[in-house]
Amino acid sequence: MRDDDEFDPENDGTRRTRWSGLVGVSVGRLWKRTVRTKSGRIVATTGAVALTIALLIVVTGIALALADGGTVTDTDADVQIAPEESGTLSAVDGVEGPRLGETNERAEAIGSQDGVDHASPMLVEPVKLEPTVEDGDPQTILLVGIVPDDEPRTVGGLPTAGLEPGDTHYNDGNYDGPQRGEIVLSEAAADRLEAGPDDEIDVAGSQFSEDALTPSVTVRAVETAGDGDDETPIALVHASELQTVAGADNGQLADQVLVWGDSEAATAAADDAYSDAAIESTGGTDPSSLFGDGLAFATSLLALIVGVAICASFVATTAGMTVNEDRRMLAVLESVGFPTHSRLLIIAVSTLLTTLGGALLGIVLGVGGIYVVNAVAGATVAPGAVAHVHPVFVPYAVLVALVSGLVAVPYPLAVAARTSVLEEVGR
Amino acid sequence: MNHRTPQQATASDGRANDGGGPTAAVRLEGITHEYGASGGRGRSSGDRTVTALQDVSFDIQAGDIVGLEGPSGSGKSTILHAVTGLLVPTAGTVELLGTDLTELSDRKRTRIRRRHVGIVFQRFHLLPSLSARANVALPLVQAGIPRSTRRERAETLLEQVGLGDRSTHLPGELSGGERQRVAIARALVTDPDIIVADEPTGELDTATGDDVLDLLTDIGRERAVLVASHDDATLSVADRVVTLRDGRVVSNAG
Structure with missing residues (x-):
């Protein structure tokens, strides 16, 4: 041993x-x-x-x-391009934030890249619409202007399928093509306007510049907002038509450009088109939103x-x-x-x-x-x-x-x- | 046989034995211990204390197997615990290879125990969730030995105690005799100078107990072994038997 x-x-x-x-x-x-x-x-x-x-x-x-952002940012786009917030700070609260320019043109360019299925400007504008009933007060509805395509997509929590694909009024930046006059209402918006499918709704007059058109739109569908939000009156229209109404046609302004497709290709295309903007992949949810x-x-x-x-x-x-x-x-x-x-x-x-x-x-x-x-x-x-x-x-x-x-x-x-x-x- | 001494290992640990003659492996001098005193020396109180040991003195040379007998409560376990440094007696000195354990801090006593003392318990006290090999190698973990060396060393010792084919078994998968042999291998793994065994055959049948005693005798050739037991067969392997009664040594015969 x-x-x-x-x-x-x-x-x-x-x-x-x-x-x-x-x-x-x-x-x-x-x-x-x-x-x-x-x-x-x-x-x-x-x-x-x-x-x-x-x-x-x-x-x-x-x-x-x-x-997670509420109804307006509820989209199934893979990439969102938004202006850098820090770029233009306003000292006055409530003043409209910065917007992206040349969005229709650049969205088209982004959409034609390999790996990208579709790209669309997204303009969000509160607009007063006349209710369908006599003597009703105009109701403020959050209109979201987009360029739909053939595929079913979600923007502002609403399906784009109710809108005719394409954006004829845009007409290569001339904004003189035929207007579709279509609108997809959320249930909350439909309630406020007391409108149903196929109803005609007028845009309330004199809220924008005098030479702006005050067209009427036809309700194509009333949809439930994607995340179950039954509070926000929101509606989808064609981008160029909203741009015209809001005076954002001069410069093709929009709040965001949404890109669908392969996340990496979409990010790369977005980067090419808007090198200074904030490009966010929306494949996941942003946990930092918790703090807001x-x-x-x-x-x-x-x-x-x-x-x-x-x-x-x-x-x-x-x-x-x-x-x-x-x-x-x-x-x-x-x-x-x-x-x-x-x-x-x-x-x-x-x-x-x-x-x-x-x-x-x-x-x-x-x-x-x-x-x-x-x-x-x-x-x-x-x-x-x-x-x-x-x-x-x-x-x-x-x-x-x-x-x-x-x-x-x-x-x-x-x-x-x-x-x-x-x-x-x-x- | 001893290639290390506590003095070498812990130069400033305690005072060295400066008496003449060969250094005893274990030397107990005037050990008195009272349970119910609040711990170590100098803090005993007179109230409700039980005197477990009174003026106990004896020594063990390397190569000696010393038996410790006496009825329950006679102080056998207290002596074993004092020799292993798990307990500091109220009075007296406990020297291991010339170093007085009673002068050392807990930490230094633990270190000396790890380096120089192997303990074999009556109830084996193996860790049930570690394999036989890991149980044997356990003391080497604290010594900082690399894993491969630990395994090799543990397997060598398991071979030596006849359990080479049981190294990956958990203690629950071993018989009583096998568990005690694993415990003995664990006690030997750091190559200690002193082995302390408390009723090593107490839980075993006669035949298995004989095997374990053979093993202890074999170990005892070059080490100091202190065995506490009630059992005559176990005490018969001792070179000398110290008999205790009521905490006192009544006989210290060869």
């Missing part, structure tokens, strides 16, 4: 291998406990964290959908605080109970020469890893939960998605779980530090 005299543990040891060894013991132990000895406590901790994180993700997803919406921000902040609190409580309780079961292990470690800090490291790593495992499971459950919520909402109360998924949820959930783990870890550490080796090994 003594033929191994040359073995001297102290000669080989390094701090790095010690730390990696300690982490390895934690990981190995945790893995074996999960897979081979099927520890109930680990399942409980992981499950509790997973459910909390899943709930956090679902609530944040709903908040994100809540904050009070209710959504409050909802997600509340979800975060509740999530961290519940998660930390669960982790602290279950990890504390696990450590209680682990007292003998801690005593054994001390008896074979593990100092306090090494024993506590093993407990801390085990706790944080369990939390992390729970977070990963929670992400899967949460994303699944969002699909379920959307399916249920779609089948019952809402016409579209009420919760959004975003890739940033993954690091967000992991971070929240880690913070919860760090908040919780002092408790199991305190339980571990109180372990008496003599009591345990003496049993």
Whole structure:
């Protein structure tokens, strides 16, 4: 038994291998406990964290959908080109923001690029329309001017299919082609105007320059806004006709240019056409919009605080109970020469890893939960998605779980530090 | 046989034995311990204390197997814990290879235990979620030994205790005798100078117990071994048996 005299543990040891060894013991132990000895406590901790994180993700997803721009920006375009906000700052609140120029021409150019299916200017203008009933007051409707094509698309939360494809009035920038006079109303707009399909609606006079046309339009369809918004009176018309009414034909102005097609090709084409504008890929939802919406921000902040609190409580309780079961292990470690800090490291790593495992499971459950919520909402109360998924949820959930783990870890550490080796090994 | 001493490993740890003659592997001098005192020396209170050891002195040379017998409550476990540095007696000195453990901090005692002492428990105390090999290699983790060396070393020791084919088994998949042999391999993995065994055959049947005793005797050829037991068969392998009664040494015979 003594033929191994040359073995001297102290000669080989390094701090790095010690730390990696300690982490390895934690990981190995945790893995074996999960897979081979099927520890109930680990399942409980992981499950509790997973459910909390899943709930956090679902609530944040709903908040994100809540904050996501409202009806006007509800489009299925892959890329949105908007003027840089910082370019022209107005000191007067309520003054119209900057707009893009030459939009019809450039949208056509963008639309002809490879990989791009369609591009359209989008002009948003509040316009007073006369209701169909006698003596009714003109109602302000948010008109969205676009150039539709043959494909069904969504702009301002409304389907463009009700409008005749193309934009004949534009006529290569002359704005003298025949006007279609078509309008697609949202339910809210139809209510205000008391209008239905095929009704004729007049644009209220004298709200724009005197030489502007005050045409009438025919309601082609009344549609439910895509995100279930039944408050905003919004309507789709052909872009050039709205430009003419609003005086935006001079310079082919529009608030945005929407591009459909392959996201990368669309972005590249947009970049070519408008090098100074902000180009946003709308393939996903922008989480920063959460900060711009009070209710959504409050909802997600509340979800975060509740999530961290519940998660930390669960982790602290279950990890504390696990450590209680682990007292003998801690005593054994001390008896074979593990100092306090090494024993506590093993407990801390085990706790944080369990939390992390729970977070990963929670992400899967949460994303699944969002699909379920959307399916249920779609089948019952809402016409579209009420919760959004975003890739940033993954690091967000992991971070929240880690913070919860760090908040919780002092408790199991305190339980571990109180372990008496003599009591345990003496049993 | 000893290629390291605590003095070399921890130069300023404690005071070295400056007495003449060869340094004993373990030397207990006037050990007294009271449970219910608030811990270490100098802090005992007179109220509700139980005296577990009273003026216990003996030593163990390298190569000696010393048995420790006595009824329950006679202080056997307290002596074992004092020798391993898990407990600091209320009074007296515990020297390991010339270093007084009672003078050291918790951290330094833990280090000396890791480097020089191997412990074998009655109930094995293996970690149930680690394989036999990982259990054996456990003390080397804290020593900072690279993983491949740890594995190699653990497998060598498992071979030596006859469990070469069980290295990936969890303790729950091993018999009592096999678990105790894994525990012995773990005690040997840092090549310690002193082995402390508390009722090593207490949970085993006679035949398995004999195997474990053979192993301990084999180990004891070049190390100092202290075995506490009630069992005559276990004590029969000792070169000398120290008998305790009510915390005092009543016999220290060869």
